[in-house]
Amino acid sequence: MNEGYPVYKKIGFILGPILFLIFYNLPFEIISAEADDVLAVAIWMVSWWITEAVSISVTALIPLAIFPLVGIMNMQMVSANYGSPIVFLFFGGFVMALALEKVNLHRRIALNIIRFTGTTPDKVILGFMLATASLSMWISNTATTVVMLPIALSVIELLINDEDGFTKGDKNFALCLMLGIAFSANVGGVATIIGTPPNVVMTGFMEQEYKVQLSFLEWMLMGVPFSCMMIALIYFLLVKFIYPNGLSELPNSAQIIDAELSKLGKINKREGRVIVIFLATIFLWIFRSYVNEWLPFIQLSNAGISMLAALALFSIPFNFGKGEFSLEWKDTVKLPWGILILFGGGLSLASGLSSTGVIVFIGELVAQSGFTNVLMIVSFLILIMLFMTELMSNVALVAIFCPVVAGIAIGLDYDVLHLMIPVTMASSCAFMLPMATPPNAIIFASGYVKVHEMAKAGVILNLISVLVIILFSVFVIPYVFTG
Numbered sequence: 253m254n255e256g257y258p259v260y261k262k263i264g265f266i267l268g269p270i271l272f273l274i275f276y277n278l279p280f281e282i283i284s285a286e287a288d289d290v291l292a293v294a295i296w297m298v299s300w301w302i303t304e305a306v307s308i309s310v311t312a313l314i315p316l317a318i319f320p321l322v323g324i325m326n327m328q329m330v331s332a333n334y335g336s337p338i339v340f341l342f343f344g345g346f347v348m349a350l351a352l353e354k355v356n357l358h359r360r361i362a363l364n365i366i367r368f369t370g371t372t373p374d375k376v377i378l379g380f381m382l383a384t385a386s387l388s389m390w391i392s393n394t395a396t397t398v399v400m401l402p403i404a405l406s407v408i409e410l411l412i413n414d415e416d417g418f419t420k421g422d423k424n425f426a427l428c429l430m431l432g433i434a435f436s437a438n439v440g441g442v443a444t445i446i447g448t449p450p451n452v453v454m455t456g457f458m459e460q461e462y463k464v465q466l467s468f469l470e471w472m473l474m475g476v477p478f479s480c481m482m483i484a485l486i487y488f489l490l491v492k493f494i495y496p497n498g499l500s501e502l503p504n505s506a507q508i509i510d511a512e513l514s515k516l517g518k519i520n521k522r523e524g525r526v527i528v529i530f531l532a533t534i535f536l537w538i539f540r541s542y543v544n545e546w547l548p549f550i551q552l553s554n555a556g557i558s559m560l561a562a563l564a565l566f567s568i569p570f571n572f573g574k575g576e577f578s579l580e581w582k583d584t585v586k587l588p589w590g591i592l593i594l595f596g597g598g599l600s601l602a603s604g605l606s607s608t609g610v611i612v613f614i615g616e617l618v619a620q621s622g623f624t625n626v627l628m629i630v631s632f633l634i635l636i637m638l639f640m641t642e643l644m645s646n647v648a649l650v651a652i653f654c655p656v657v658a659g660i661a662i663g664l665d666y667d668v669l670h671l672m673i674p675v676t677m678a679s680s681c682a683f684m685l686p687m688a689t690p691p692n693a694i695i696f697a698s699g700y701v702k703v704h705e706m707a708k709a710g711v712i713l714n715l716i717s718v719l720v721i722i723l724f725s726v727f728v729i730p731y732v733f734t735g
Contacts, residue, residue, distance in 0.1 A: 264303025272296035276322070286324070287608040293318050294601055294652075301648035308648045309590030312597020315604065324604050333603055334596030337555035338456030342595065344558025345446035346587050348530060349391035351565045351578050353586075355523045356516055357530075358387050358399055363513050366403075371506040373499040374491050377428050380404060381436040385483050388440030389447045390530075392588070394690040397437045401694060404429050406508050408700065423700075425497040428490045430695045431709055435486050435683055437691035439717075442680050443479040445471045445554070449591055450650040454676040456595055457602050457654040461611075464669060466733075468537035468554065474732045478677065478724055485716055494709050525570045526578050533561040591647065598651030605655040614656060618663025626666050627726065630674060633657060634721050637678040638714055642688040646679035669733050674725040681717035684710030 275292035282288050293314060300311040316334065319325045352358045362383035369379030380400060387396040408429065411422040441448030445455055445468055458464040491497065519527075536543060536557045544552055565579045605611055623629070633653075641649055653675060661671040682688035684707050686696035695701055 261303050261305045264299050265305035268296040268299035268305065271299060283610060283613050284608065287605075287610050287613065289322055289324055290601075290604040290608045290610060293322075293324070294605065297597070297601060298652055301652065302644050304645070307590060308645050309593045309597075311648070312594040312651075315597055315600035319600065319604060324608075325600075330600050330603075333460070333599040334593065336456055336460060336596065336599055337553065338452055338459060338599070339592050339595050341455075341555040341558045342446060342449070342452045343587075343592060344533075344555070344560075344562040345390070346592075347562040347565055347579065347584070348533060348558075349395065350583055350586060351526045352391060352530065353395060353399075354579065354583060355520075355526050357523055357526055358391060358396070360513070360516050360519075360523075362387060362399060363403070363509055363516075367506070367509045367513070371502055371509070373425050373497055373502045376407060376502055376505055377425070377432050377491055378487055380429060381432040381483055381487055384433050384436040385440030385443070385479055388437045389443045389479075390534075393437035393441050393448065394694070396440070397433060397691040397694045400433045400437075401698060403508075403512060404433060405698065406512075407502070407505055410502065410504055410508070421497045421499050424495040425499055425502075426700045427495045427705060428497065430698055430700045431495075431706065432487065432490060434689070434691040434695040435713065436483055438680055438682065438689055439479050439482040439486070442482075442677055443472060443475040444468065446558075447475070448680050449594070449647040450676050450679040453595060453598050453647060453650045454654060454672055456599050457658075458669060458672065460599055461602060461606050461658065462668060465554070466669075467541060469539065469541070470732055472538065474673070474724065474728055477728070478720070481720060482681070482717060485720070486713060489712060489716070490709060494712065495705075521570050522576075522578060525568065526565070529561055529564050529568075529578070533557060536560075594647055594651070598648075598654070601651065602655050606658075611655050611659040612662065614659025615662030618660050619665075621663075624664060626664055626671075627722075629660065629664065630671060630725050631718070631722050633660070633671070633675050634678045634718055634725075637675050638681055638718055638721075641679045641682045642685050642714075646682065646689070650676055650679050667730070667733075670725070670730050673729050673733065674721045677721050677724070678718070681714065681721070682710075683713040683717070 272292045272295060275295055276289060278288065282291065297311055297314050300306055301308055315330055319330045320327045365383040365386060366376070366379035369375050369382060384396055384400050387399065408426045411425065412418050442451070445451050445466060455466050458466065536552060537554060540552045540554065540557065544550070566577060566581065569575065569577050637649065637653060654672065657672050657675050658668050661668040682692070686692045686703060686706060692706065696703070696706065
């Protein structure tokens with residue numbers, strides 16, 4: 253433990269295993285002997301996930317080490333969760349994102365969207381937000397923000413170096429631009445199943461525990477309108493009410509965008525190959541069920557399509573004579589392997605809680621409580637998830653919440669998926685604090701955003717997003733996901 257190791261992390265590090273030992277050795281039963289053992293492990297994991305005493309991915313290894321040791325599951329059963337199809341779905345998504353980044357396609361796409369929207373101050377902000385959200389649908393919100401930040405800083409420098417200096421209007425423009433990028437990166441990922449890890453955790457839980465396989469098309473029918481609505485609200489509130497800039501023009505901004513595009517040059521053969529594979533993959537994901545009907549001799553799955561894309565990027569040459577491929581295995585050093593392990597840990601914990609009756613127990617408690625107002629419970633869960641994710645990893649939080657929310661849904665005799673989706677969506681709507689999401693932290697590090705400025709905009713947008721998610725849970729989700 254180094255000097256930079258905070259006290260709360262030290263407390264969490266020590267408390268986790270101690271609580272495990274206490275609950276594992278209780279002289280009485282809470283639910284049953286098997287369920288109590290799983291709860292003991294769950295308490296250890298939650299303690300470390302909340303405090304981030306160690307990496308959240310390291311915490312996700314606990315079931316792999318402890319479940320067989322204490323007899324909850326054998327090694328074969330628990331390790332199967334780390335090789336779940338949902339893990340390979342996201343692996344393929346990561347590989348595709350690596351290819352986009354390697355050939356700079358993500359940068360080309362972003363710059364063209366910005367150029368298309370226009371170069372007046374407010375249109376520049378809108379362009380950056382649309383570009384960020386569009387990229388975040390397919391690559392990590394962290395990578396998206398890192399791509400957009402230097403371009404945004406180049407635009408801001410125009411205002412710093414102009415004749416009137418860095419005025420209040422200039423500062424508000426810079427502030428809106430920075431916050432717009434961070435917030436768009438967060439909500440853009442909600443649009444697709446692979447857009448953000450919480451979506452994948454929830455999808456994996458539903459597939460593993462309830463054999464419900466969500467289609468890309470269904471998710472996008474809900475996710476894209478939600479992302480578009482949130483982008484529109486964030487843009488409107490930021491530029492018109494929270495931090496209006498009052499600027500009429502942004503000189504030379506078009507030249508900056510054109511200069512950045514010219515650095516990329518014309519689309520080359522490598523980029524062309526990646527574009528084809530990328531678009532083919534998206535087509536198959538969206539129209540998978542129709543393709544399976546048209547071609548009954550093949551049966552595509554989301555994970556299978558993802559792995560076909562990965563295989564194509566690694567093995568289809570764009571220059572066979574020189575043995576050049578779109579990706580080489582050494583490129584995967586940049587792949588966030590820890591997130592894949594985190595999925596396995598979350599699925600293992602959920603499987604343990606489900607198989608030992610903990611989820612049913614939660615459902616019975618809810619049913620016996622007599623409180624049956626579904627809308628109030630959905631609203632409360634959305635509110636709790638959204639404000640908790642300001643302080644801890646949204647991926648770990650969804651892994652913890654999934655079994656609990658499932659139990660609540662069973663107790664209410666309500667469709668598990670219809671309760672699970674809005675709660676998961678809420679985990680991607682953290683706007684208040686720099687530590688809430690990597691995009692927030694990256695933008696805060698730029699120096700153009702102060703904590704109180706982010707919090708001022710964030711608290712308003714948090715409450716707005718709660719209302720929007722509640723509306724979607726009532727009027728959209730039950731009609732899109734009909735089962």
